[in-house]
Amino acid sequence: MVRISKWNGTGNEFVIVGDAADIEDRVAFTKAICDRASGLAHPKTDVQGADGVLFLSVNQGTPPRVEMQHVQPDGSMPDMCGNGVRCAAKWASTELDTRTIVVDTGAGPHPAEVNGHSVEVRMQELSFAPSDIPLRTANPLIAEAINGVSVTAVTTGVPHAVAFVEDVHAVDLSAIAPPIRYADVFPEGANVTIAHEGPDNNRYCQRTFERGVEGETAACGTGAIAIAAAAIKTGRTQAGTELTIAPPGGELTVQTGGERTTLTGPVKHEFDTTLDSDSSEFAVSP
Numbered sequence: 001m002v003r004i005s006k007w008n009g010t011g012n013e014f015v016i017v018g019d020a021a022d023i024e025d026r027v028a029f030t031k032a033i034c035d036r037a038s039g040l041a042h043p044k045t046d047v048q049g050a051d052g053v054l055f056l057s058v059n060q061g062t063p064p065r066v067e068m069q070h071v072q073p074d075g076s077m078p079d080m081c082g083n084g085v086r087c088a089a090k091w092a093s094t095e096l097d098t099r100t101i102v103v104d105t106g107a108g109p110h111p112a113e114v115n116g117h118s119v120e121v122r123m124q125e126l127s128f129a130p131s132d133i134p135l136r137t138a139n140p141l142i143a144e145a146i147n148g149v150s151v152t153a154v155t156t157g158v159p160h161a162v163a164f165v166e167d168v169h170a171v172d173l174s175a176i177a178p179p180i181r182y183a184d185v186f187p188e189g190a191n192v193t194i195a196h197e198g199p200d201n202n203r204y205c206q207r208t209f210e211r212g213v214e215g216e217t218a219a220c221g222t223g224a225i226a227i228a229a230a231a232i233k234t235g236r237t238q239a240g241t242e243l244t245i246a247p248p249g250g251e252l253t254v255q256t257g258g259e260r261t262t263l264t265g266p267v268k269h270e271f272d273t274t275l276d277s278d279s280s281e282f283a284v285s286p
């Protein structure tokens with residue numbers, strides 16, 4: 001029996017597998033469980049599948065830490081996931097009965113603070129440097145056209161191509177994103193995040209086409225940070241501003257300009273369940 005739980009960070013959906021669970025093939029498990037047509041289903045929700053699986057191991061030191069391995073529906077394992085870190089922190093805070101926790105990822109340690117259903121995470125440094133993203137160019141990519149779309153490339157733990165558009169809701173993201181996601185300039189690919197400012201000042205609407213999911217998700221935490229970084233870089237927003245970023249799944253707050261950028265937003269526990277096996281046989285107990 002494998003004990004798992006389902007969580008979402010502003011609608012970005014993850015299955016969490018704690019350390020007690022012994023999953024031999026994490027990639028096969030993730031592909032099966034995340035499948036939107038045949039993956040994890042549960043009486044408590046209409047939604048089938050997920051945007052990824054977070055394999056978590058807790059370490060009860062001072063401060064308490066949780067190590068996160070994120071596997072995506074296509075089997076890839078990105079270094080970082082902003083909403084995944086927030087869900088992992090909330091899960092671990094319940095397991096360890098603590099509000100402060102460090103989530104260790106491939107992109108480094110991320111200190112997190114849990115306040116009820118809200119989780120704040122301090123991000124690692126973001127970068128526009130071609131070698132960090134990575135890019136196949138000598139110079140940073142700031143507001144340059146890829147396939148007719150003006151894009152700014154930044155890593156916030158994972159690569160994002162950010163495009164500011166007139167109205168995110170009027171864009172056919174599934175059409176414009178793939179040529180950018182697979183553009184030659186990104187040797188490891190990129191997430192494609194579009195944004196527009198408004199209706200209020202310091203508020204951006206967000207949509208992200210995620211690498212690894214190969215489609216749009218309801219929210220993307222590293223994408224929200226990427227919008228803030230690109231907005232500052234291109235002179236739309238001043239460093240030090242607190243921004244509200246609104247993906248389809250809700251609202252995230254990004255505080256820029258300090259020693260570290262922070263990402264804050266809601267995390268929701270959807271259900272706990274057990275699986276019969278570690279493969280694609282899902283016997284779900286409500």
Ligand SMILES: N[C@@H](CCC[C@H](N)C(=O)O)C(=O)O
Pocket residue numbers: 012072078080081082083084158159191210211212213217219220221222223
């Ligand atoms: N949903 C995430 C980002 C996950 C990683 C991304 N799809 C990649 O492959 O780089 C977030 O909340 O940051």
